[in-house]
Amino acid sequence: MRKRILNIFKAAKNKKVLVLILLFILIVSFLVIWIFFIEPNLLIVKNLTIKDPELKGIRVAYLTDLHICQNEKAYFLKLIKTVNEQNADIILLGGDYVVVDMFMNKTMEAKEIAKLLTGLKAKYGVYMVMGNHELHGKSIKILSENLKDSNIKILQNSNVRIKIRDKSLTIVGIGDFTDRRHNIKKAFNNAEKPIIAFTHSPLIFKLIPNSVNMTFAGHTHGGQVYIPGLGPLAKPRGYKGIYNKGFYEKKGKTMFVSSGIGCSHLKARFFNLPEIVIADFK
Numbered sequence: 001m002r003k004r005i006l007n008i009f010k011a012a013k014n015k016k017v018l019v020l021i022l023l024f025i026l027i028v029s030f031l032v033i034w035i036f037f038i039e040p041n042l043l044i045v046k047n048l049t050i051k052d053p054e055l056k057g058i059r060v061a062y063l064t065d066l067h068i069c070q071n072e073k074a075y076f077l078k079l080i081k082t083v084n085e086q087n088a089d090i091i092l093l094g095g096d097y098v099v100v101d102m103f104m105n106k107t108m109e110a111k112e113i114a115k116l117l118t119g120l121k122a123k124y125g126v127y128m129v130m131g132n133h134e135l136h137g138k139s140i141k142i143l144s145e146n147l148k149d150s151n152i153k154i155l156q157n158s159n160v161r162i163k164i165r166d167k168s169l170t171i172v173g174i175g176d177f178t179d180r181r182h183n184i185k186k187a188f189n190n191a192e193k194p195i196i197a198f199t200h201s202p203l204i205f206k207l208i209p210n211s212v213n214m215t216f217a218g219h220t221h222g223g224q225v226y227i228p229g230l231g232p233l234a235k236p237r238g239y240k241g242i243y244n245k246g247f248y249e250k251k252g253k254t255m256f257v258s259s260g261i262g263c264s265h266l267k268a269r270f271f272n273l274p275e276i277v278i279a280d281f282k
């Protein structure tokens with residue numbers, strides 16, 4: 001009788017272990033599918049409201065870290081359509097259009113990327129800076145040549161004064177800080193307030209003049225894979241413990257760091273949905 005009871009307990013215990021193993025396999029499989037195949041394609045529009053009377057009424061779209069692979073034309077055509085539908089006054093492009101080190105995939109050619117990006121439309125202009133991935137090969141040269149006479153204006157350490165309805169503002173594009181392509185003096189030459197600055201790497205924030213109303217940056221991808229409790233798993237060199245994503249404030253200056261759209265190294269995202277940033281100044 002005792003032996004029989006023990007056998008029933010053993011069988012029940014084995015069944016419990018089996019159920020736990022199956023549950024574990026199921027959860028891991030779901031996470032793998034989610035991280036590698038679902039979340040990297042779940043594009044969202046991230047709406048921000050920024051209080052600033054000097055820029056009140058202006059709508060800005062900021063796109064960064066597109067990292068366009070050769071088989072992603074359809075996805076990015078859809079993305080461009082979504083951006084255009086937001087009716088932003090200006091579109092700012094924060095760099096990393098190509099991707100140089102993607103596992104099991106290759107970058108779309110810079111010439112093709114240039115052609116694709118010209119589909120972006122905004123009433124008061126589309127402006128661009130380069131990222132660190134553009135440094136590899138001839139991407140900067142090819143993008144610059146192919147966008148020369150297009151609707152996209154490259155602001156690599158330069159600025160432009162525009163008028164949006166009744167408001168004048170300066171848009172400042174700053175070269176990437178990671179690879180020392182920035183030149184603050186040149187970028188802000190004669191820049192009058194109000195100023196919207198945009199760049200690739202957020203580490204530049206300490207050098208941004210206090211007169212700047214708002215700065216947009218990217219580069220971090222939000223760590224690409226963010227594990228709650230553990231934090232971001234894949235942050236770029238030099239970013240340990242600082243600048244991941246979201247708003248940052250320093251001495252009255254404000255910067256928003258976007259987790260971007262694409263991936264580098266591995267097509268994987270977790271708690272980092274690809275985002276088109278739409279900022280409304282109120």
Ligand SMILES: [Fe+2]
Pocket residue numbers: 065067096131219220221264
């Ligand atoms: Fe990037």
